[in-house]
Amino acid sequence: MGKDNKSKMVEAITSMDEDFAKWYTDVVLKAELIDYSSVRGCMILRPYGFAIWENIQKILDGMFKATGHENVAMPMFIPESLLQKEKDHVEGFAPEVAWVTHGGSEQLTERLCVRPTSETLFCDHFSNIVQSYRDLPKLYNQWVSVVRWEKTTRPFLRSLEFYWQEGHTVHATAEEAEEETVRMLNVYADFYRDALAIPVIKGRKTDKEKFAGANATYTIESMMKDGKALQSGTSHNFGDGFAKAFDIQFTDKDNTQKYVHETSWGMSTRTIGAIIMVHGDDNGLMLPPAVAPIQTVIVPIAMHKEGVLDKANELKARLASKFRVKVDDSDKMPGWKFAEYEMKGVPVRLELGPRDIENNHCVLVRRDTNEKITVSLDNIEEELENLLKAVHDNMYARALERLESRIYEAHDYDEFKKTVEEKPGFIKAMWCGELDCELKIKEDTTATSRCMPFDAEAIDDKCVCCGKPAKKLVVWGKAY
């Protein structure tokens, strides 16, 4: 009974200023996004957490289809010999894969790894189905889970198994592959801005940070409330490296044999971690309206009074065709419900009591500002639509302001180190392009190169670390 009553309570969440990591775990568990499982490092996505992922999937999948992509499904296993075909790729992934060695009671003649990513499977398939320029491009995607044997794990941010989509495309020319790589990075950035209200920095990864086997990796990086970076989506141009390893050739219009050019791009359930850490506060989650499982919760006031619950249900029925709406008709006190839906990050609360009904209005309360407005029930659909848009816009504006105000410049190494130590956020600094400097910075400060932003202007002519001539502006930061 103790546990029962407790689970019904709106429990206090650790303050984010006091302990950001503890705050994060509290929110993840108390908003009922996940439960821990009996498998080390694997999480259970509970209905409320999975509903966020479903909304993310629906919007992103629509964007993929609008850009000509088709969904497929590859096996979850990769034979060891197939994983080994591309040298850099196997070196990057083999240390962190799970190996299936037995089927039933028999030992397998060849081990199978559980996919950590599926380039090798797609390449193998492409080599079967691509013969002519008429077969190109192939623009494929799949929604699956993948497994990477991580030592330490955190819900959404780093787990043994996680959910994602992986796009895999092959093209006739290097130009088309590059266009695709950039196109999909822009899809990710647009999705973050328009659906999640999260601003990002777009750029290219250094060679050290790029994907195993890629010529170039592009990334969107977002900033959490503690100033740390979260790599939020990546898009890779493989050139013809995999095509050569897997012999994916086609007969071109000029009747010669050519290798295809390939890309891949992925976004995962990490995104839910970004939503939590960019928008959440000491009252819990704050969900962007586009992906919130409940966009508006109707809380009846003086629910026992005649007509209140009927009116609340009537209002729900009216709103349900345009919005994701729930009526909470449980026997908890309204104040408890307010706190519970704040914790669950519902963007707008709708309060409706006897006096409201008498006056043909209701009260709308924003999660982002706590602001209350009284609106007529006559045009509640329009009011709600405008308010949800305003919530989104405000969430984005605040996140953008925070991001921009926490990007610092460093012109020498002392300034760099001091900034990392004293100011949570990102640092812009020039870089000579040498791995040694990148490694030294990481060792000295724990900050890593997040990306080389597109179209960045030089702020200096020498490397912030070694003082030699600088090649690139890099955004640095501590990262999840």
Place this chain on the structure above:
Amino acid sequence: MGKDNKSKMVEAITSMDEDFAKWYTDVVLKAELIDYSSVRGCMILRPYGFAIWENIQKILDGMFKATGHENVAMPMFIPESLLQKEKDHVEGFAPEVAWVTHGGSEQLTERLCVRPTSETLFCDHFSNIVQSYRDLPKLYNQWVSVVRWEKTTRPFLRSLEFYWQEGHTVHATAEEAEEETVRMLNVYADFYRDALAIPVIKGRKTDKEKFAGANATYTIESMMKDGKALQSGTSHNFGDGFAKAFDIQFTDKDNTQKYVHETSWGMSTRTIGAIIMVHGDDNGLMLPPAVAPIQTVIVPIAMHKEGVLDKANELKARLASKFRVKVDDSDKMPGWKFAEYEMKGVPVRLELGPRDIENNHCVLVRRDTNEKITVSLDNIEEELENLLKAVHDNMYARALERLESRIYEAHDYDEFKKTVEEKPGFIKAMWCGELDCELKIKEDTTATSRCMPFDAEAIDDKCVCCGKPAKKLVVWGKAY
């Protein structure tokens, strides 16, 4: 070049009368539903095959949500000790699971199996989150792939990895669990009838054929064109067996501790096998309109003539809000296109040439009957909607007529054996309820008990096999 030209051709399909198994494989490959992978027994779902599965998912998921179910996601791994908690369950599944024994280069202290089904994971979770009657029922579902280490495999029908949904629910009473078990079986039967145009026989499995660990398994059985049965969806009532094994108790209203009652139910990509083998013919696939990736293909005639392609695209834009439509503007001859979309099972072909445009009409051709009708473009939306409905209804009526005409009765064992040998289809016969007779029938004839149909009337008073008093009417048949 040879392979290239060949892949563009509409290749002949083996006749189904000549070799049904070969016909099936030809259709699966030539309609581009799947490709074989480098992993034994695992298939690749290609875009056209996966699009059918997406449509199935969308409709079924809507039916699950309409009946109050929520989606979740469990880990893909099950620790060996967890799998072993329910005795019958582990005996049923352990011989056919894949074992992960290593993570990276380290051997695991406990083996993990790749889920063959997820009862044990759900039970483990339910034992964490269910404390009070207020927490019940939990009505969960997940869309995932599972792995069973089969010796021989066939695309969609039996593969090492397959895609499915698995519903898992817990209830306060045995009555509610039984209601749920039957409700979801009816959802499956309705889905087969309304979305797939496939009639089924609903009934209960014998103890021999029921799910490992279940008190009762209900099933829908459909009949393929070769007369064989396909188990098409099952719903299991576990009673409180799993609850006791996993200690899932709750405090009831009367303040006593009680065990929950549990159900699970699943439908898989086998369903695509059913669609192929119930509706397909020697020209290829025949897809039910509700799940067809392309419901109508527009084939422009004399495409080079001015205005034809524009008009075709205009028509597509007009129809696209209500139907899944494609214009084939490739440079193949119309006759080739006709054959190609017949093979792909597109329910209605729309032909549009210069003379049609002049007369403001077009020609609609049904895949199921090959019937052509000329209709005005003015009310093409309505014509097409009616025609797709007529195609569905006719496909269902034909399948029902075939099913009903191939259910035979047997009143003694000689008649039974002769019927199995000579008449492809199902056999109704009485059964004493003893395992021995069930095993003998299987050994003598290869026919298995498919189900004990609900509300079946006795056709005899003695067992068809042993002659002892009969308890149940059973539908028998050879099965996939």
